[in-house]
Structure formats: C-alpha cells, structure tokens
Amino acid sequence: MALRYAIMTALIEDELSGYDLAGAFDKSLGFFWHASHQQIYRELGKLSEFAWVTRRTESQKGRPDRILYALTDLGREALDQWVLTKDRMRLQETKDELYIKLYNLSETNIEYLRTRLLERRDAMMKRLYLYERIRRRHYDDPKSLPLRRKGVYLALIGGISGGKQYLSWCDEALELLADADAGDDAESVREKDVKQQVEDAKVTVSSPDTA
Amino acid sequence: MALRYAIMTALIEDELSGYDLAGAFDKSLGFFWHASHQQIYRELGKLSEFAWVTRRTESQKGRPDRILYALTDLGREALDQWVLTKDRMRLQETKDELYIKLYNLSETNIEYLRTRLLERRDAMMKRLYLYERIRRRHYDDPKSLPLRRKGVYLALIGGISGGKQYLSWCDEALELLADADAGDDAESVREKDVKQQVEDAKVTVSSPDTA
C-alpha cells in the first residue's frame, strides 16, 4: 500500500509522468524507498481507476508521448487519511544480502566480500554527495522552514545520517578484514592499497562541496 | 532467494526447528532480516526438496512434536557458492512508511507523527540494549576473533551503529517537531514533557548495562 501513497506524495507539488516518477524513486525519494518502473505503472493504473489521479497525454516531437498524472482532490483526501492510519512499525529492516554473506565469512570468500564492501562504499558516497548538496541548497536553516518542508527535511537528514553511518561501518569492516589475513606478503601489499583507498575516500566525503 | 540462504546460515551451527528459526529472525538475525513463520516453513519445504537440509521429528511430552532441520553437505556447498554470486547492490533501502508520512507533515497530523516517532524510539532502544549486550559478552575483542566470527561481528555492529544513528535521528526529529508549534500555552507544557522524555531516554541508552 505504501508505494501508492509515496507516488501520490510525489504528485502533490508537480504533475509527473511514470518515467519522471521512476526517476524520482532513483533520486530524491530513493534514499528510503525504491520502486521499479513496472511497479509504478501498475500503481498508476490503479490510482486512475480510483480517480485519485487524472491522466493527460502530452505529445512531443521526436520522443514518445508522455502521460502526465496529477493528484485529484479525492486522492489528496485519501492521502491525508492514510497518514493517520497506524502502520506496522518495522524498525530499520536493512535487508541487505551482504550481511548474510558476512555471516559466512571465510578464507575462500574474504577477498570477494571486501570487493563488495568497497563497491557499496563507493555507491553510498556518490549518493551522499548528492543528498548533502540538496540539504545545503534547500534546507540550510531547518527551523525557519514551513511545516511541510520540515517533514521533508527530516526524511532527508534521516537518509543522510544513515548513509554516513553506513560509510563509517564500511571503513571499520574493511579495516578489520584487512587485518584478517596479514602475514602473506603479496596480500599485505594489496591491503595497503585498500587502506589507502579508504583514507582517500574519507577526505572526499568530509568536504563534498569541493567535487 | 536470500531468505533461503539466511536460513541455511542459521543452520550451520545448530539443528533447529521452524519455530526456533522464526525466533532467531525476531532476535539475533532480526536486526537486518525479518521473516514470518509462514515464509520460513515454505522455504524449509523447498530446502528439503533440494536435499539441502534433512528433517527429523522429535517427540515431546505435553507439547507438539518439533521437526528439526540440519544442513547437509550439499546444502553447505550451495551456501558457499551463493556467497560468491554477485547480488544486486541495494543500498540502505529503509522502506519505512513513516518517512513517506513525514513528507506529508501538517498541523493535522503532527501530533500523530510525534507519537509514532516516540514509539519507534522506544522499540529501537529495547533492541539496541539487547544487541549491545551480545556485543559486550561475545564480541568484546573483535581482532582476536576467528575469521567466521569476525563476519558475524561486523553484521552485529552494522546493526548497532545503524540503530544508534536511528535513535539520534528520532531525537533530532522530535526536537524539531516540538519547536514547530510552540506559542500555544497548552502545547508548550506538553512539549516540555516530550523533551524531558527524550533526555531521560538518552541517559538510559548511553549506559545499557545498568538496566
């Protein structure tokens, strides 16, 4: 059910196409919710059935038509009601396979898992950079924001601080795993590289405005 | 697919029943993966089909029989292989409806959302307390752990630091929302209470060993 309302939330301020929405779920909304375009088109179908949104086709030259969706008063009402329903409280369900894989850490897979960690670290850093920039540009003084924007701000910093915590967890994990097989000469050299990468990256993240 | 392997992971060290497994997913494993008993029984059915686990019935007096599952060599092999397959990296997909609801923050629902935040704060604190204790008891000196346990340790501290970050996010959110409607006298008094609760709880969390 939540995806339905997430879509409507995105439609409060703008009239958007399914494609736009998919983009939003990869960008600004994506820190705490993800949805594939297939799911979005499916929900949009239902939302028009309920008359919670209206659809309007816009022709473009040289590109496929876009179908723009707008929230109706009825939809707006349904959304307001939903906010007040009690949800199943699910605390921080991270659902990352990597955690399960780490439970199975061994000599055989340590190298592989280290690579996955670096990958995630990298990806998170890119995301954080984007979000930090949004925060600085639009949410620099949270106390003076209008109420609605305060909520958005909170969701945003929730994502940002979660992301930062994740980064430092990656660092800690990489350091522990680097120690884990010291002794082998060839390995040691490679470990040094990994540690150096981690250091380099720390600098990049602490001052994202320079990139 | 991941649930399947999470179950097998839990079966590496012990022979467990479906009921035991459901318990594990509510406790030690539950920080980063959740599964209902229905899902678990379904997967266990498939795992025995594949001969990745064996089943053995144990009669009990005055209680229903338990069916104990044990990992086979074949299952062990499948698990080891799975660890090395590349997953689609999904970064910190929190999927908490509360974030979407916060996007819709207004005078109408602010009180309600504050209550949800306190609820989550409370629940997370209880969980953190449990996990911190496990860490202190069994993972106090991570560098001296055998390799496999290091992986478990990393998953554990991933959960712990994520939880701590979540708590401080809740605090920040509650403080911002408390300011949000100051000015009304009756409200102001209530806000004070909320802030006091937050302070009280901070003390509790920073020293979990006293409870």
Add this chain to the structure above:
DNA sequence: CGAACCATGTAACTCGTTACATGATTCG
C-alpha cells in the same frame, strides 16, 4: 556505431503479509 536516454507497457514469477486453523501447557 554502439551506448545511454526517453517513454511506455505486459507476463510470469518469487517474496512477503494477513488471515485462518488446531490444540496442549504454563503463568499470573
């Protein structure tokens, strides 16, 4: 010239939730 972007969708499947079903035992 190939890759990525724009833009929409369908079909089949697996994963996850909710509700239903049973029945003894222990604890407050």
Add this chain to the structure above:
DNA sequence: CGAATCATGTAACGAGTTACATGGTTCG
C-alpha cells in the same frame, strides 16, 4: 479463566523482480 508460549501448517492476496517488447534521439 484468559493470555502467552510452544509448534505446525494452508490459502489468498499484495508487493517486488526479471524478462520481454518497442522504437526514436542524442552523445561520445
């Protein structure tokens, strides 16, 4: 005496993924 714990499951539904399908444009 009612609720919680122990212990297993089925059925129906909703949410999410993977694969397939189409076809023009822009950029390197």
